[in-house]
Amino acid sequence: MTHLTYFRSYVWGLLIFTVAVIISGDIVQSTESGAGCGDSWPKCEGSLVPAIENIHTAIEFIHRALTSVLSVGYLGLLAWSYLLFGRHHLVWRSVLFSSFVLLLEILIGAALVFFGWVEGDASWGRVIADSLHVVNTLILLASLVLILFWASESENRSISKEYSRGRFLIAAIGIVMVITITGTINSLADTLYLSDQVVVEETPIAQLLVSVRAVHPLVAIIGAFLIVGSIYMVMEDPKVTYSGLGFGIFGILFLQIIVGILNIALLTPVETQIIHLSLADALWVLLIFFSLYNYSSEKPRTT
Known part of the structure; x- marks a missing residue:
């Protein structure tokens, strides 16, 4: 296997893992566990590894932990794409864009906690934030597909x-x-x-x-x-x-x-x-x- 093949496999893994993080976020909302870590962020109940006293804390903490793992995965993606393709390549630019979208995703999630747009809250703020959250999620997935596309086809295809x-x-x-x-x-x-x-x-x-x-x-x-x-x-x-x-x-x-x-x-x-x-x-x-x-x-x- 070539370095490029390994890179594409890595991005596929990130894409699948991103879907898992998205699903865990949906479980957070459907079980009303958004306040499971209290109003603290990025810590959970004021600590990095909280005492799991109820199912809501467990669900929210797992979601945050998965998001943290995904973020580390993106750091690896940034470094690898730069070393493999260089800063002028479409893959590197797509990775930069995708990383920015992930950062927005994390910030929107933090805003939901900070402003109390969780559990039984029914407000315009929550509706708008949730809508932005899901649109940003779609863009995040699309950006990973874009990375895969250019990693496979940049030498063969153009817009x-x-x-x-x-x-x-x-x-x-x-x-x-x-x-x-x-x-x-x-x-x-x-x-x-x-x-x-x-x-x-x-x-x-x-x-x-x-x-x-x-x-x-x-x-x-x-x-x-x-x-x-x-x-x-x-x-x-x-x-x-x-x-x-x-x-x-x-x-x-x-x-x-x-x-x-x-x-x-x-x-x-x-x-x-x-x-x-x-x-x-x-x-x-x-x-x-x-x-x-x-x-x-x-x-x-x-x-």
Whole structure:
């Protein structure tokens, strides 16, 4: 195996580990464990390794520990990419961007703790922060895919000058983002108001959260059909590459609808939420790979 092969394997490992960190964050919210470490950050209950007295502290501490491990992994990625590619290479620039996005992700998570936007809090601040959090998460995953793409294809491909497919790819990416944002707000509403014993406050933010619970499934289904249409239009182009990724996107969309229906029918247990989120991350990764390969073209071969 070459150094480049090892590097790509390392980035794949970081990508998979990032998904694990994202899932642990979803478990934090769905179990209302955001205040499990109190209001201290980055320490937990005022110490680096807290006494685990309840399940909420354990869940929040595990999430923070995984985030710390991911951060160390990124330090290794920064050093390795610089040594292997140099500071002018697209891989190094992509790693710098990805590291910045990870830093934003950590700061948004810290803000949720500092401002008390956790547990039973229903405020505009929490809705906005959660929405920014999930968009930033999507960008983080996309940046890792970008690193993998340039590490594999920088010598063979370049951004295409022909944008006929670009508008459909951008539309699909935008639709996934909208669905993900409404899904995040829907998940927050489920956490706060799922129980029949909870009285929904007569406040604009509470009414918004309850409304999104009804709207998200409709947005997701309509969005899925629009994504299928967009990807199909790209696949109709005779110059399309890696069409198998497109069929993978179709398959995951179908599974997402099934799991989404089950999630609602079973009153959103943590298990189905994890499956739902994992499929969403897989869909996003496939879509970004598909977009990069079809928004770029092969460089002319020199003889």
